[in-house]
Amino acid sequence: MNHAQRIAELPPYLFAEIDKKIEAKRAAGVDVISLGIGEPKNKAPIQAILTSAAKLSGGDVKYTPTDGSPSLKKAIIRYTEEHYDKLVGPENVIVSTGAKQSIYNLLLSLVDPQDEVIILAPYWVSYPEMVKLVSGVPVIVTPEDGTFHPRLPEIEAALSSYTKAIIVNSPNNPSGVVFSDSFIAELVELCERRGIYLIMDDIYHQLVFDGARAAPAYRFTKADLESSKVLVVNGVSKLYGMTGFRLGWVVGPRKLVEVMTNLQGQITSNPSAISQAAAEGALTGGQGVVESLRLTIQNNRDVMVRELQGLTDLRTVCPQGTFYCLPDFRAYNKKSLELADFLLKKALVVTVPGSEFGAEGHLRLSFAGTVKDVKQGVERIKWALDPSAPSEIYIGDRRMVRDWL
């Protein structure tokens, strides 16, 4: 397929479409609960607000170096040392407009037409589309044992002479699973032995529960930074609740960073100087904000898992990180798109069909919202699907009677 045709056939971005549906319902006065959102409710950290406001009120808002302002890069270098125990230099860091652009920069820089990129199911919706956009071939590897934890032999079996990279996201969107240390260690070894880039999308890495820890891939590499195949993507969207600032970064070998900088220089140049100032504030300010967000989200997770237990035929893997879980709804409906539409129509609750993440029969439920949303959202699902739930429910002051079970 030629390039323009591929772009013309790009499906609408799923979450923009979901947001549109929510807006339309709310505008019509309908009390919709969203378990679809992928962003926490907290306000941006005060330090981020202060540094970006200072930048703005100074009026000196100009281009920065394409790969990011030296002071933000310094903060990222410190972050990398603290969280990854890895010493890197400014030439190993490139800052972009969100982790999304970081991943896209990486794929554009690494993938030749027909190169294959391994994506582990269930996966973040954008990975396959991004790979296709750079004329690569997404190769989806799904754990055969029905779990959400990838297994090395299945990945090895999917490798070919065209494999250029593997994308790993742990804690995982959409399953909430944290991949084991031994798996990450084996994967690093495999990638470095076979010369395959390992793109670690660590955007949720501090959002882990019950003492779990997302293993930093750098811990297992024997190669020095310049020859290592490990590339780490990170950002402030999820950990600091700063999705709207659009700020992410990549840590990797200097040659690749240089290539990506040249590329970015022709596309967006530097990310907004105001967002860079905000990210610097977030990274250098008190880190209690991340811990407080983590605790709030962990509590929401507990509430969601407890509420879901009320659905008799549901199977749920308890999330160890992120703000999503991916229950198996096949006992209720094997077609997740149909089920998500049904739940929106009948129960006024937004869920995301698992088919979008390579997990048909499942729904992704977000617990990033309020406890009230989590509780009421699941209660509505229970009412709509479970014959043992009371047949009446109040949505606002509207009494709804179930007449389909």
Ligand code: PLP
């Ligand atoms: N990677 C994963 C796994 C995500 O879930 C998201 C956002 O939902 C991103 C990357 C993009 O993050 P950003 O907002 O920094 O572009």
